[in-house]
Amino acid sequence: MHLSINGQSREFPEPLTVLQLLVFLELIPERIVVELNREILTADRYAGISLQTGDKLELIEFVGGG
Amino acid sequence: MDNLIIAGRSFNSRLLVGTGKFASNQAMVAALENSGAEIVTVALRRVDIDNPADSLLSHIDRKRYLLLPNTSGARDAEEAVRLARMARAAGCEPWIKLEVTPDPYYLLPDPIETLKAAEILVKDGFVVLPYMPADPVLARHLEEAGVATLMPLGAPIGTNRGVRTRDLIAIIIEQATLPVVVDAGLGAPSHAAEAMEMGADAVLVNTALADTPDPAAMARAFCKGVEAGREAYLAGLGPQRQKAQASSPLTGFLRNN
Numbered sequence: 001m002h003l004s005i006n007g008q009s010r011e012f013p014e015p016l017t018v019l020q021l022l023v024f025l026e027l028i029p030e031r032i033v034v035e036l037n038r039e040i041l042t043a044d045r046y047a048g049i050s051l052q053t054g055d056k057l058e059l060i061e062f063v064g065g066g
Numbered sequence: 067m068d069n070l071i072i073a074g075r076s077f078n079s080r081l082l083v084g085t086g087k088f089a090s091n092q093a094m095v096a097a098l099e100n101s102g103a104e105i106v107t108v109a110l111r112r113v114d115i116d117n118p119a120d121s122l123l124s125h126i127d128r129k130r131y132l133l134l135p136n137t138s139g140a141r142d143a144e145e146a147v148r149l150a151r152m153a154r155a156a157g158c159e160p161w162i163k164l165e166v167t168p169d170p171y172y173l174l175p176d177p178i179e180t181l182k183a184a185e186i187l188v189k190d191g192f193v194v195l196p197y198m199p200a201d202p203v204l205a206r207h208l209e210e211a212g213v214a215t216l217m218p219l220g221a222p223i224g225t226n227r228g229v230r231t232r233d234l235i236a237i238i239i240e241q242a243t244l245p246v247v248v249d250a251g252l253g254a255p256s257h258a259a260e261a262m263e264m265g266a267d268a269v270l271v272n273t274a275l276a277d278t279p280d281p282a283a284m285a286r287a288f289c290k291g292v293e294a295g296r297e298a299y300l301a302g303l304g305p306q307r308q309k310a311q312a313s314s315p316l317t318g319f320l321r322n323n
Contacts, residue, residue, distance in 0.1 A: 006112040027113060031121045033152040040155045058112065060152050062122050064094065065109025065136050066084025066223065066250075066272030 001053040012051070019046035025059075033060040068300065070268050072245055073161075073193040073214040075132075077104045080262070081292045082134070082247065084272025088281060091125040096282035097275045098131065102289045106131045107163055107270070109138045110149055134195065136163040142176070143183035150187055162187060163217070164196040173223045177204045181211060188212035197249055200231035205238045216242055217270065219250040220261065224273040226253025229260050239265045255284075255291025262295025263303060 001014045003021075012021065018041065022029045034041045035058035041049065051057075070077040083103040088094035098106060108122060126133065135153035140146035143166060150162040164187065166179040175197050181204065187194045193214045198204055200218035208216060218235050221227035229235060229248065239246050245267035252258055258269045271288060275281045 005115055008115070010115075025113075025115050025118065027115075027118055028121060030157070031123055032113065033110070033156045035152065040151055042155050043157070059115065060110050060156075061113045061119075062108045062133075062135070062156070063111045063119075064085040064088060064122055065138050066086045066107055066270070 001051065003051060003053070004056040006057070006059055014053075016051050017047055018049045018051065018057075021051060021057075022046065022059075027059065027061075031061060034058070035060070068296070070245060072195070077132075078102075079104045079289075079292075080268040080296055081258070081289055082107065082249075082268055082270035083275065083285070084270065085122065085126070086272050087276040089276075091120065091122070093281050094276070095125055097285040098126070099285075100282045100289065101275070101285035104130075104132060105134050107134045107136050107272070109136050110152055111139070132161065133158050134161050134163050136165050136197075137183075138165045138167070140166050140183075141168040141179075142166060143179040143186065146179070146183040147186050147190075150183075150192060151190075154192070159193075160191055161193040161214075162195065164194050164213075167197075167223075175199055175219070177201060180204075181207055184208055184211045184213050195247070200234040200238060202234060202237040202241055205242060209242070209244055213244065215245045215247050215267075217247045217249040220248050220257065221251025223250045224277075225251050226274055226277075227251050228253060228257040229264070232260075232264070235261070235266070236264055255287045258288055258291040259295035259298070262292055263298045265299050268292075 001012050003010050070080050079102045081103050082105045083101045084107045137146040137149040146166050154160050166176045167173045168176050184194050195215045196213050197217045205216050220229040247268040248261040248266045249270040252271050253274045261269050275284050278284045
């Protein structure tokens, strides 16, 4: 399955939920904001959404800023 | 108590602190601690998926500090609104430091896009703290849009040049019905004190702490600068004059005339 993550193309095995993707990438799900095809997801939805080939994801985190 | 009230919420500290550019998370934590700040700003960025970093949030005590996400990096209203909604989805309270800075050289806030984004975000239930040019007319428009504070710049972000927009900030303070937070460009505790003496309700600093040899010590100095300036404002500064006015008696001393 082909996904676009933060503008980079990646291949992943199916099936894969948003939560499984975050775990696979070694990210802490509650500290990441996920935008799936321009829709912002709340963390309680990560486990219930199966990704499809061609999905575009933005994975966002907090960093230092003024 | 002389508290800072923003959107009905009360704060003891009038110093807001940013978390960017510190040499280490330990240096940042020590600076936050010494600053006395209760509101700290953070930014949102894409995760580097090949190289996930240590999460900033694991270093900030969310019970102690109100996290104020900013929309830095947004070049127009649409991007700013998108970032604000992401921050809220991450479980932050719906407080947002609105920044729209299309010009990468001076990072000056875009007044038109900032106002547009403020209108959308207020309607969407956000408490909006807009970083803005020191423009009293824009300040009125932002107040009408329903923002929670006015945050005029003292000088461009990260320049440490002080309250260069002093005369315009004075007009904003005179006319404002909202807290005025001088944000950006303050580089020394004396700059913070100057803004507070003028009647600003608070100041926000980041580079002035982070980009110094000892951020924790500088944070303590800024805390004192803000308190000194606030106390001087409340006490009321004496009038300025052109001519000298003696503080000591000059009459009746060794002369008869």
